[in-house]
Amino acid sequence: MNIGGREADFRVSSLPTVHGENIVLRVLDKSASIMPLAKLGFSESNKKLIESGQIEASNEFTKLSVDLMKTVRSGNETAKIQEKLAQLDPNLLAENLITDAQKKTFWINVYNAHIQIILSKNPEFFDDRGKFFSSDMMVIAGESLSFDKIEHGIIRGSKFKLALGLIKNPFAGKFEKQMRTGKEDGRVHFALNCGAKSCPL
Numbered sequence: 001m002n003i004g005g006r007e008a009d010f011r012v013s014s015l016p017t018v019h020g021e022n023i024v025l026r027v028l029d030k031s032a033s034i035m036p037l038a039k040l041g042f043s044e045s046n047k048k049l050i051e052s053g054q055i056e057a058s059n060e061f062t063k064l065s066v067d068l069m070k071t072v073r074s075g076n077e078t079a080k081i082q083e084k085l086a087q088l089d090p091n092l093l094a095e096n097l098i099t100d101a102q103k104k105t106f107w108i109n110v111y112n113a114h115i116q117i118i119l120s121k122n123p124e125f126f127d128d129r130g131k132f133f134s135s136d137m138m139v140i141a142g143e144s145l146s147f148d149k150i151e152h153g154i155i156r157g158s159k160f161k162l163a164l165g166l167i168k169n170p171f172a173g174k175f176e177k178q179m180r181t182g183k184e185d186g187r188v189h190f191a192l193n194c195g196a197k198s199c200p201l
Helices: 044-052 060-074 079-086 090-096 100-121 123-127 129-134 147-155 174-179
Strands: 006-017 020-029 136-140 143-146
Touching: 060 079, 060 090, 060 100, 079 136, 090 174, 100 123, 100 136, 100 147, 123 129, 129 147, 143 147, 147 174
Parallel strands: none
Antiparallel strands: 006 020, 136 143
């Protein structure tokens, strides 16, 4: 959208509630540079925690996902970390991702990192977005997963994609049931990298 000669991207997340609807709107000014961490108003102690990844890395599994994300952003090789993720024991992973916060930390990092890994090597995959998001693209804890399986099955708690998050999937498999979050969170829409060039993540 063009506003006063400036290009802006809009993202809207709508979540039904008992008393109506919650809507969150994010506006991205494409002409503005991304604000550095130093200008976001964090205290020095919190800034150091964020930079070190200690806030999100509550155990070795969430730390592994944080390490993957940091490695992707630094432009370094990710193959060894991806191999570790593929070889994780699913039962041990599930036992250590206890809270929804831990589950979201792990799976959102895995999702966003793989979006960047795959599209940086094969940008043409994004030409057919439906196939890109629905095809198995990675192996985590021995399970072949697509971005749709991670987003709608795990992060959104087994919701049907085409039902706009309103209907739960009663046929979820064992792995999905082990890993999925328990509570809906409309902010997830803004945490996931959509794969588009304008996406700030």
